[in-house]
Structure formats: structure tokens, C-alpha cells
Amino acid sequence: MTTSPTHPEAAETRSDGELAAEAREMLPELVALRRRLHADPELGLDTPRTQRRVLEALDGLGLEITTGAAATSVVAVLRGALPGPTVLLRGDMDGLPLDEDTGLDFAAENGAMHACGHDLHTAGLVGAARLLAARRDELAGDVLFMFQPGEEGAGGAQVMIDEGLLDTTGSRPEAAYALHVAPGPRGVVATRPGAAMAGSSSLTITVRGRGGHGSQPHRAQDPVPTAAEIVQALQTMVARRFDAFEPVVLSVTQLSTDAGVVNIIPDTATLQATVRTTSEAAVEQLREELPRLAEGIASAHGMSAEVDFEVLYPPTINDAARTAECLDVLRETLGAERVVSMDRAAMGSEDFAFVLQQVPGTFFMLLAGPEDPQASGEVNHSPRVIFDDSVLAEAAAALATLAHARLAAGASDSAVSGDVSATTG
Template identity: 50%
Template sequence: MHSDTREDSTPDFVAMGAALSSELIALRRELHQIPELAFELPRTQARLLAALKGLPLEIHPLDGVSGFWATLRGGRPGPTVLLRADMDALPVTEQSGESFASSNGAMHACGHDLHMSGMVGAVKILSQLREQIAGTVLFMFQPNEETPAGARLMLEQGLLDATGERPVVAWGLHEMPYPAGTVHISQGAQMASNCQFTATFTGSGGHGSAPHAAIDPVPAVLDLGQQLQNLVTREFSVFDPVVCTVTQLRAGEAINVIHDTASLGATVRAVSREATERFARRSVELARAVAAAHRCEVEAGFRVNCPTTINDPRAARIAAATAQELFGAERVVGMEHPVMASEDFSYVLEQVPGAFFFFGALPEGVDPAGAPQLHSPLARYNDAVLGDQAALLAALAFKGASSQRDFEGASSQGGFEGALSQRDED
């Protein structure tokens, strides 16, 4: 294993990650075979703690649920930097055909097994460099991202005060079916908010043959479904997009009955706080107006499950610059548009400046256009990227902890190239 241990030198993170690659792949495949859900992850947590045993860490388990954070204190004083990996799987029966596929009815169909393994690699690299680190690295091993509820719980239990001072920057990543080893990042919204809208209309039931003698809530539900689409296309700019998809329609069981109630549910995604807040207000107003038009009562509500994942532009530039230094410019992609899926690391980024980025893990020989997507029972990931993934996380934490200037210095520069030119001048 190669690393230059002189105090003022830059470690060879790529070489250090490569030296761990086989170990990390083996760990990932073990974790893949024991997927667990939500907050109950005892086998997963035990395997991770075993992988971290003997390292110079302070481990703090969460109260009442699986999950923990670990603290690595550097050899010199400095700020705290946060790294995050999520631990939970999905209630999906695996059909990937992998030799190490899960057989317990759950599946790491979203790549969290790679996230955990890459984080273990980053911990091991940084532990080797502990005396060179000016500051503290806080490793966030989070349960229940899929609901999502885990990030909020960790924040409530004191994550950001774990080292005695709040982190100056936070980093997280997600595997995606993009070309292996590529890094994809935005300087603003990286992923959309995850919200839900529900409306239950109450009328007056009756016989299906005599609608004039009843107040039928079904037409109100159908009308609202259409009006929500008009709301998206007529009140929101295409440059600040909102997606509203009606996924639930409910009334009664009997086909010849006009039932008293009917309801609608929709998932809503937006890429700005302003659009999320405005859609919340207008959707409820619209439901009330539709109810009045149909002579019904309505209970309507809007809930934000997690906000938009918004990268700090400075942090995004530094992440991109660091990835270019490690892997070359051809492996770094500045995203033109956010992904409309959601991510509860957004709660951390509301309180700590930082960035969330995607790491390509497309298997060899698979066409990106036809690759199974996240959450698919057919999803497969290329774990050969784990050495590089660990290297990038470690480099970000090392540079962020060793020099706040790296984080602050990009603030006045424009674009990813600004961070590169600033770092080159330094």
C-alpha cells in the first residue's frame, strides 16, 4: 500500500483505495446478502462494526434503533467534516441473478450496500492518515433513508454536535446506473423534494341509478385529479419544475352504490423550496374550490417527507475539482438538470453546507439506456468502483478537515473550473 506520510504532502488516495478494493467488494457482497429494512438493521450494523473494529474511532450507537455515527479525531486541531452512508434496503424480492443475491425477500436495490462499503473504505484510509488530519471526521451511518426518516432521527439525537462543534461541510453520494466511476454533480438542486398530497371528499351516498338524489364525491375526485395537472402546467415555470403524479384513487366496493366518500393521493416533487411551498398552498386551495363546486366537504393535506436536496455551490465545485484531480476531467459531469427522485440527506444540507453527488456503478457490458433502474428487482451494480469511491470520500474529508481554505476559497469563483483554478493557484 502506498501513501506519502510527510505532513505537508498529499496522500495518494486512489492507490490507497485500490489497495482496499478486494476487501470492500467482499464486504459489499456480504452486506448484499443480509438486507434489512427501515430502523431494524441489527445484522447490517453488526457487520459494519466488525469491519471498523480496531480503528481509532469513537462509536456512538443510536438510541432505540439501528444506526450509529463514528468520530475520527485527527492529529492536529481543525474543523469537523461529515461523511454519510445509508444502511437500509427495500422490501423487494431480488431477481438480479447475482451469485450473491439476497434470498430473504428484501434487497439492496438502491445501492446502499455499496454506500456502506465505500464509507468503510474511507474510514480505513483516513485512519491511516489520522496524524496528518487537521480536524475531525464524523461518519454518519444512517438507517431508514427509504421511508425517509433516518436523517431526521440522527439530527434529533445530536449528530451535528457529536464532536463538540458543528461540521463545516457535509458530503454524501449515491450509486447510479451511469458509466462506472463517473461523478455527476450539480451546483444547486441535485434531487427533488418528496411530498404527498391527499384529499378526501365527503358527499351523501345513494343508489347508483339516482345520482340526482345523492351528492357523489367521485366526480369531485376525478375533477381534482385533472385540476392538479392544470396547476402544474399553468402556474409553475418549466424552469422550476413540479411533478405531480396521482397514484391513489379510492371510493367504495359495491359497483351499484354512490358512496359517501372518495379520496385521492398524489406524490409531488419539486426542485426548489419556493415551488414546494407554493404547490402545498395552492393544491389545498384547489381541493377546497373543487369541493365547493361539487357540493362536497373535503379534508385536504400536504406533507413534505423530505425537502429538495440542494448543493452548496462552493461545495459542489470542490467535489468536482477533487474528483477531477483524482480521476481526470473526463470522469466528472456537471449536471444540467436535477433528478426528480428524492434523498433525505437534504435535511443535513439544510443545516450544514455541503454537496450530494452521484457515482456511476453501471456493470460492464450493460447499455445505460436499458439498465434496470434504482429500486428494480433486476438492479445490478458494479462494485469494482468501490476503491475509487472510498478514495473520493476520503480525499474530500481529508482536504476539508485539513484546510477550511479549500472550502472557502471556491466561493468567489464561477463554475467547476473556478474551483480547479483556485486549487491550482494554491
Template identity: 50%
Template structure:
């Protein structure tokens, strides 16, 4: 970087921060409107309507999704250059809110994972960058995505062409995720695996059923299911290397018996599987069902299994992440940027984008003054005073990456 370029970039950062601060009240108001209007899944018409209203005066190329209520908005800068993608997710969770906030949702759904802040922060970045489009050396794609909470909306948007919306594919992609358990304004990321993959193994264990007074006359699958549960819990400890572990949890368990004196004929189980590499995921997928089927057979039962692959590992490109960390250090100071020592075992469908485009996901601390709060809780509260910082970080990451060009 030449001294002239460094001076220009520094002044840009200061300009975005000042402009973002002037948007504070409007961004908070939009966030709270989105919070109250929360919807879940892939079909979010009310949420989409609010976002379209806010984007209308920015002179962007706006398209809507076909299989979901997504929005793709393209900002073309006044100078030639590559394409960068910025993403914000839109959906809430099926949780009845219990925060007592004046703008709390009352529909039985809730933005308990902060996606309302993600949308408002991305809107802020769009405003900041649109205001300086003549200086912008390239194109920015704003990806507003429904269905992050389990419906793979990111994958659907990729199938519908979001990565080709600007004509050329992005050279980088960035997203922020607020965290109500991290102190407000702290920025957190890491190189490599950032969040885990998420998969499931569904199992149906077949016995014969019978009278509870005469278990010797049938094959009771319930105690066999207990063996499967214990074997599942020990699989990771004995079949996987300590340096590349998985978290495997039995999350569902039920039988077809509807009376206390009837032995079950079948038992249904489901395991949730979290891994940090494709190698480990392949091992679990290939070896765990085989081991469990052998235990079932040894006890006279038959096991049917179905492996359901969900979100891949969220992988931060090391080179891009080093650049991101440099930008974050310059924006807020090294003392407010955390290099995460280990990945989170939660999952994110921004992982689909990062499989196709190098980039990074960054956590933004948004714990309220009352103290840290867990995500996905009916009591989750976020400090929406971090919205100017979110908008600044997204705008600055896009600006700096475009200034670097294709390389």
C-alpha cells in the same frame, strides 16, 4: 494554494487511490455480505452488527443511535483542524430481488438503491483515513444512517446529535450515491439544487353515496374525483413559473364502495409532490388544496386535505461544490466528471444534513457490464468494482477540506 501544498495534496490523492485499490477484495466482500443481509426501515440490527465488526479495529469513537440503529464514528486526526462529516445510508427496500446473483437477498427485501455500496465505500474511507490519522489535520465524523427510504433517518440522527458528535460542528459534509444507470466510474454533481423535495397531499372527498341505478338521488364523488385529478395535473402548468416547476402525480386512488351497484360515499386520493425550491413548495401547499376544495364544493362535495412534508430539496452549496468538482477532476480526469445540467426530481434525506452544513452530494456511476439498470428495480445490478473509487473520493474530499481549515 502554495506549490508545496499542491504537491503534498497530489501525493495524498495517489496514496489514497493505491491504498483503496488494495482494499478492493475486502470491500467487495463486505458489500456482498451487506447485500445479502439487507433490512428495511430504522431498525437494522444485522446490518449494524456487520458495520460495528468492521469498525472495531480502527480506534474510532463509536456511538449507536437510540431511536434507530445508526452508527456515528469519530476519527480524530493527529493535527488540529476542523470537522468534516461523511455519510452513508444503510437501509434497503421492500422489493423481492430477481437478479439471480449468487449473493442475492432472499428475505423479500433488497438493496435496490445501492446503499450496500454506500456503506462499504464509507467503511473504505474510514480505513484509508484511519491509516493516516497522524497526518490528518482535524476530525472526520462517519455517519451510518438507517431509514433513508422514506423514514427520515437523517433527520432523526441530527435530532440525536450526530452533527455535534465531535464537539465542534462540521464545516462541510459529503455523501456519494451510486447510480446503476450511469456508466461505471463516472462522477456526477452540480451546484445548487441537486435533488427535489418530496411531499404528499392526502385527500378524502365526501359525497353521499347511493344506488348506482339512481345517481340523481345522491352526490357521487367519483366523477368529482376525476375533476380533481385533472385539476391537479394542470396546476403546475398554469400556477407555477416554467423556470421553477413542480412534478405533481396522483399516486393513490380508492373509494369506499364494495359493490358494483353502490355509489361511493367517499373517495381517497394521494398526490406526490416534487419541487426544487421552498417558494414553489409553499405555493403548492397553500394554493392546491384551496383550488381543489373549491371544485369539490361546486359539485356538492366536501374535501378534507392533509399536507405531509417529507424530504427538503437536496442543495449542494455552490462554493463547496466548486471545490469538490476540482478534486474530482484531479482524481479521475475532467472527461469522467459530469456537471449535471438540471437537478434530479428524485429526493434524498441527506438534504437534512445539507440544510445545516454546507456540502455536496455526488453521484457515482455503477452500471454493470450488462448495461444500465434502473434504481428501485427488482433487477437492479451494480458494478461493485467502483468501491475503491468511492472510498478514494470520500477520503480525498475529507482530507482536502480539512487541509483548507475553517475558512
């Protein structure tokens, strides 16, 4: 059988079983990398030691590598043997400002922690790069590896997009995939079409009254009980103004005043909240109704309120067609019994959402709970959370197989289009 750029049958020679088997063979190397990363976490957009370890792990694979200017990102391109589309694979690299309390031999001791599993994401993406680089001759198209700092609140994905990430290969990706580890039965994968993760917004409301002596509230305009009334009204608003099947979660997490001592009624009281939404419609409704609610309550008490509502991350929306393909590929690769559909979106947030706003793709969860039942009750962002890094074989195989399968499908689509054009031309 001969191959050509028009009929790249070579892209169809993938064996899911072979990729998974090779991923298991490289597991010790991936575990070692993950544990080096775990012992030395870095925060935000500035992760130079992590970047260096990624570059060392990719050395010798024949990738086109660039590093970021606004962040310590790594972008690596694997060029296939034949022309074709681009597929993007993402792994985030930053940790959290937590003192680790796991007791692991490789626990971090620098005041930061990989409490959300980004060390596994990075090592898994390195594994996928190695698997695919070994199959360069089978690829009809390019794979774009996105090693991203600054996922935990710094919007690193958008920073990389602004630096030209999506134009790196010369053609914008036609698919994008990312995974995230979470507690649960080891090796199980879960995702869904549509909203997979909530969007995240911040809310700040400042109530302005008139301060005075704590013993004479009638001579002041006390903003504290007014702020407390607004807190209660916010909970009622969420419960009564939004459909329970398109949830909004609003948690007031901070209350403060400008009073210096306990016997002063302050001039101002400020509350801050995190808000999670699963649709753009909910965000727009909040933009409209939050100021009206806060200002109305403050006005009723002779005061004023200032409302600042800022969208941080949009909802993570999985493309329906790409997600259907993703589920099929993962069932074939990992076994149908280990791939499940999520009933609803998770209310955490993820900045891979910025990529999925521009590229159809899928974000999926890889469960990585520890075998020790006493350690299984902790969740992401806990200083005691432990992930079983034996799932790195599944992580690498899943990402590599998704890219391989999509490039093969894209090549087949191009071949059919070419045949139709030749027939009708």
C-alpha cells in the same frame, strides 16, 4: 519542516494518487463486505445485522464509536493528529421491500432488496474510514462518519440529527459529503451547485359527497367523478402555475373509495399523490393553492374536500463553494473526463437534505452501471437493478479525498487567520 496546531502543514501531504491506489488495493475486501450486506438487507430504522457488520468492519481503526437509540445508526469519529474543523461523510444502510429478481449469486432472499445501492454506500464509507485512519497523522481536524438507517422514507438523517449527530465531535461540521450510485457509465461522477435532488411531499385529498345506489346517481352526490376532475386539475395546475425551469412533478398514485361493492356510490373518494419540488418557494405555493383548487372543485359539485399536504424531505441543496471544491478535488482524484456537472436537479429525493440544511456540503452521484448491456436498462428501485461493485474503489477514494482536502484547506485558512491576527494584534 516543523508543524504546530497553528501551522499544520502536515495536512498538506496528501497524495490523491496514493489514496486512489490504496482504495484499489482494498477493493476485494470492500466487495466482499458489500455482497454480505446485499445478501441480507434490512428495512427502515431497524437494521441490527447491518449495524453489526459495520461495527465489525470498523474494529481496530481507533475510532470513537457510538450507536443510536432511536435507530440502529453508527456514528464514528476519527480524531486527527492536530486540532481543526470537522468534516462529515455519510453512507445510508437500509434496503427496500422488494423481492429481488437479479439472478446474482449473492441476491437477497428475505423479501427485501438493496435496490437503491445503499449496500455500496455503506461499504464505500467503510473504505473511506480505513483510508483516513491510516493517515491520522496528516489530519488537522476530525472526520465524522455517519452510517445511517432509514433513508427510504423513514427520515433517518433527521433522527440522527435529533440525537445529536452534528455535535458529536465538539464542533459542528464545516462540510458534509455523501454519494449515491446510479445507472450509467461506470465510474463517472456527477453533481451541481444548488438543487441536486428534489424535495418529496405527500398529498391526500378526500372528497366527501353522499352515497347511494349505483343505478340512481341523481339521488346521490357522487364523489368519484369529482375526484377524477381534481386529478385532471392537478396536472393542469402543475403545467400552468409553475415555471418549467423550476419543475414540480405531481403523480397521483392511488385512488380509493369507501364503497364495499361495485353497485354502491360511495360517501367519500380519496386520492393520494407524491409531489416533487426543487425549491422552498414551490412548496409554499403548493400549500396555498392545493386546498383552494380541491375545495373549489368539490364545492362546485355541492361537496367538500379535505386536503393534507405533508412535506417529507426538503430539496437537497448543494452549497456552491463546497461543490466547486468538490468538483476540483474529484477531477484531480478520478480524472477530469470522469467528472461532469449536472444540467438540472434529479427529481428523486434524498434525506441527506436534512444534513445540508445545517451544514454546507455536496451530494454527488457515482454512476455504476453493469457491463452487461442486457442488465443496463434497469433503474434504482427496480427488483432487477444491478450495480457494478468495482466502483467501490472510486467511492472510498472520493469520500476520503474530499474529507482530507477540506481539512487541509481548513487548516490553511486557520493558519492564515492566525498570521493575520498576530500581525495586527
